[in-house]
Amino acid sequence: MAEHNELGKTGEEIAAEFLRSNGYTILDKCWRSGYLELDIIAVHQDMLVIVEVKTRRNIFHGHPDDTISRKKLNQLYEAADRYIENKKMTLEVRYDLITIFYYGQEWVVEHIPDAFYPFMS
Numbered sequence: 001m002a003e004h005n006e007l008g009k010t011g012e013e014i015a016a017e018f019l020r021s022n023g024y025t026i027l028d029k030c031w032r033s034g035y036l037e038l039d040i041i042a043v044h045q046d047m048l049v050i051v052e053v054k055t056r057r058n059i060f061h062g063h064p065d066d067t068i069s070r071k072k073l074n075q076l077y078e079a080a081d082r083y084i085e086n087k088k089m090t091l092e093v094r095y096d097l098i099t100i101f102y103y104g105q106e107w108v109v110e111h112i113p114d115a116f117y118p119f120m121s
Contacts, residue, residue, distance in 0.1 A: 007102070011055025012039055015098040018109050024049065033086070036079035040098075048091040050080045052115070055100040068097075068116075077118045
């Protein structure tokens, strides 16, 4: 596996553990439907939480939340719609972002609830 893929996978595991430790129940990770993917799907306080995870070693290519394009947001919303339909979910939905930076030996996690809204795209 390519190094950047391994970094992303590690970041998603760290994000899932962070969410669990803050009272979230993880329903799925790396859920796919065709070309669409959701990093983490969780439930917290009777709300379905769709979490996009961005992991970086540095900000050379910009801060992770600046790297999410309109196309990526549209794919995120489409994937969430498919997940909700597939699983017959009836909970209110929230879209969060978790950014993770790896600084040598330290992982820094930042959680941004309500980071995206479907009307943003």
